Amino acid sequence: xxxxxxxxxxxxxxxxxxxxxxxxxxxxxxxxxxxxxxxxxxxxxxxxxxxxxxxxxxxxxxxxxxxxxxxxxxxxxxxxxxxxxxxxxxxxxxxxxxxxxxxxxxxxxxxxxxxxxxxxxxxxxxxxxxxxxxxxxxxxxxxxxxxxxxxxxxxxxxxxxxxxxxxxxxxxxxxxxxxxxxxxxxxxxxxxxxxxxxxxxxxxxxxxxxxxxxxxxxxxxxxxxxxxxxxxxxxxxxxxxxxxxxxxxxxxxxxxxxxxxxxxxxxxxxxxxxxxxxxxxxxxxxxxxxxxxxxxxxxxxxxxxxxxxxxxxxxxxxxxxxxxxxxxxxxxxxxxxxxxxxx
Amino acid sequence: xxxxxxxxxxxxxxxxxxxxxxxxxxxxxxxxxxxxxxxxxxxxxxxxxxxxxxxxxxxxxxxxxxxxxxxxxxxxxxxxxxxxxxxxxxxxxxxxxxxxxxxxxxxxxxxxxxxxxxxxxxxxxxxxxxxxxxxxxxxxxxxxxxxxxxxxxxxxxxxxxxxxxxxxxxxxxxxxxxxxxxxxxxxxxxxxxxxxxxxxxxxxxxxxxxxxxxxxxxxxxxxxxxxxxxxxxxxxxxxxxxxxxxxxxxxxxxxxxxxxxxxxxxxxxxxxxxxxxxxxxxxxxxxxxxxxxxxxxxxxxxxxxxxxxxxxxxxxxxxxxxxxxxxxxxxxxxxxxxxxxxx
DNA sequence: CGTTAGCACTCACTAACACCGAGTGCTAAT
DNA sequence: ATTAGCACTCGGTGTTAGTGAGTGCTAACG
Numbered sequence: 184x185x186x187x188x189x190x191x192x193x194x195x196x197x198x199x200x201x202x203x204x205x206x207x208x209x210x211x212x213x214x215x216x217x218x219x220x221x222x223x224x225x226x227x228x229x230x231x232x233x234x235x236x237x238x239x240x241x242x243x244x245x246x247x248x249x250x251x252x253x254x255x256x257x258x259x260x261x262x263x264x265x266x267x268x269x270x271x272x273x274x275x276x277x278x279x280x281x282x283x284x285x286x287x288x289x290x291x292x293x294x295x296x297x298x299x300x301x302x303x304x305x306x307x308x309x310x311x312x313x314x315x316x317x318x319x320x321x322x323x324x325x326x327x328x329x330x331x332x333x334x335x336x337x338x339x340x341x342x343x344x345x346x347x348x349x350x351x352x353x354x355x356x357x358x359x360x361x362x363x364x365x366x367x368x369x370x371x372x373x374x375x376x377x378x379x380x381x382x383x384x385x386x387x388x389x390x391x392x393x394x395x396x397x398x399x400x401x402x403x404x405x406x407x408x409x410x411x412x413x414x415x416x417x418x419x420x421x422x423x424x425x426x427x428x429x430x431x432x433x434x435x436x437x438x439x440x441x442x443x444x445x446x447x448x449x450x451x452x453x454x455x456x457x458x459x460x461x462x463x464x465x466x467x468x469x470x471x472x473x474x475x476x477x478x479x480x481x482x483x484x485x486x487x488x489x490x491x492x493x494x495x496x497x498x499x500x501x502x503x504x505x506x507x508x509x510x511x512x513x514x515x516x517x518x519x520x521x522x523x524x525x526x
Numbered sequence: 527x528x529x530x531x532x533x534x535x536x537x538x539x540x541x542x543x544x545x546x547x548x549x550x551x552x553x554x555x556x557x558x559x560x561x562x563x564x565x566x567x568x569x570x571x572x573x574x575x576x577x578x579x580x581x582x583x584x585x586x587x588x589x590x591x592x593x594x595x596x597x598x599x600x601x602x603x604x605x606x607x608x609x610x611x612x613x614x615x616x617x618x619x620x621x622x623x624x625x626x627x628x629x630x631x632x633x634x635x636x637x638x639x640x641x642x643x644x645x646x647x648x649x650x651x652x653x654x655x656x657x658x659x660x661x662x663x664x665x666x667x668x669x670x671x672x673x674x675x676x677x678x679x680x681x682x683x684x685x686x687x688x689x690x691x692x693x694x695x696x697x698x699x700x701x702x703x704x705x706x707x708x709x710x711x712x713x714x715x716x717x718x719x720x721x722x723x724x725x726x727x728x729x730x731x732x733x734x735x736x737x738x739x740x741x742x743x744x745x746x747x748x749x750x751x752x753x754x755x756x757x758x759x760x761x762x763x764x765x766x767x768x769x770x771x772x773x774x775x776x777x778x779x780x781x782x783x784x785x786x787x788x789x790x791x792x793x794x795x796x797x798x799x800x801x802x803x804x805x806x807x808x809x810x811x812x813x814x815x816x817x818x819x820x821x822x823x824x825x826x827x828x829x830x831x832x833x834x835x836x837x838x839x840x841x842x843x844x845x846x847x848x849x850x851x852x853x854x855x856x857x858x859x860x861x862x863x864x865x866x867x868x869x
Numbered sequence: 870c871g872t873t874a875g876c877a878c879t880c881a882c883t884a885a886c887a888c889c890g891a892g893t894g895c896t897a898a899t
Numbered sequence: 900a901t902t903a904g905c906a907c908t909c910g911g912t913g914t915t916a917g918t919g920a921g922t923g924c925t926a927a928c929g
Contacts, residue, residue: 210921221872223872243880333678335669345682509860585910586907586909587893
């Protein structure tokens, strides 16, 4: 446990370092208005805080920088959130209000404004498909052996997949299948489609359709993409402005991550509904070793349906970021609700 | 006009420089097996070639590097294309054969293999929508005031757009509109949809639908995305491996370009059907000042329907790249044809 | 006894300098 | 016309000394 004075000093060091990106010395801390004691005292305290693992020294005769553990302590005990200004809140609201948005774009726009306001990279997961429902199913045949299957979701998202049709399945079979599918499964959450299909609709389908197995295979194919999230990313090039990423190799690793939707998806998939902060190694990803990941879920009908978040250097202004992300995710949820005419 | 010997020397310098990325000196040229004369002679010749603007000297006591004009001369007069190996041809064919591909993915995969084989960034324009036809039109209503309009194209591409529906337009109107649209405009090239709609279908629509103007507005909205190309980009992070882009600021500009589909679209839209090479400033884009852009159109029924290309440093192996791109674009055209059951 | 002033010490960073070597341009010999 | 020889250029590297921000320790102080 830190003493009050140690907390004050740690707070001051992080505050300084976040702005300057330079190791912080005892003298510059002592000049702050909220610090009343001398550099020597600060040095002693800094040494103690370093022993606790919250600070690091790049080399003997340099100032201190916060360690990942230090940031963690700061985030858990010291940060005052909601430093978000009224102007920024207005800007976000205006941004959203400015355009007639469809649910799909809404998340993109949210990522856009988030990245603009923070100067960091914004990542978002589209409305989680497992929690949205099927609105319409359609098959458009392209050739005797191929067709395009289309699923429209309750959020206005359209998923399409080219499917192959086995021999012997005719247009009549397809039409019946589509009819039954629409009649019985509209409004069913996407992730339940497959089970519901087997349990409730299979019987009826067999009655109407000759080649049930083949038709079923087509549906299986069609459902495939519907299960994938949509990963949105914005402001990727902003990381080049951060001094810690002037090193090309580090930047390269980050950009490889930015292009890897698979991994981003895993990183962004979070259970908790509040704002979550992962610092450096806590992200579990090598490429993010000098980065922090802040995420927030957005909701629909009170249930989380997607995630929006930020990737920035560990040296970031957590208070502001958390406040901003909290606000934007709330605003996003609200707009989402408004759009889809939810309860 | 260059003498034969000057051509030989220019060719040698470019060959060397492409591999080493270092200014090439007279001595290293003289060591090549195809060069029979002494460094001093080479120096004299180099000086002459420099006067013609085909070579540059980073500083007085350094070797020569090719200028953009030098590369242009090389490409126009010296390069021997089709250095592509049989193994590579096989690899491309295997890659394509390995998967059951739909038209949409085909181009993506082509960009993927191109980037893999070249270690440069591959860019492609999806099957050009102006040259593909409408296969199916559909409207799925989401709420009283919104709906999702879906257009399936002859290449299996699905475009969707959320449209707003003005008051007074009912489901019956929409259904009639969709029916007329499908009945009369299936098979029409996308870029002609709007005109054909006005000229041929408008009359019939007015007869069936009460609120023609409103319905028309919906169609206008729906056609919007159908006119946009799909820009595919792959291997973006590969540029970090090129020594000329170890400089973060240059890399930043390039990445900004990579994210700007608008500009990429313009860059990639080319008329000629063969392989086109633009070197440095010839691209007309600031961010590509040290880059070359090589493009090739791919065809369907003999007509160009899209473009595939490469972005790499001006210092690239043009012979190989041209051969490879020629081959891949041909292969892509062939597969495209095979898939869609074209003539 | 906690706090602080004083001081020796550390170490990254920078400038100045010499040196090396790859490469040129010129001249004179072949 | 070609080439060997040579003085010269200049970026890159390694050395050295100086600077300054910062530390840790010790001793004095209230």
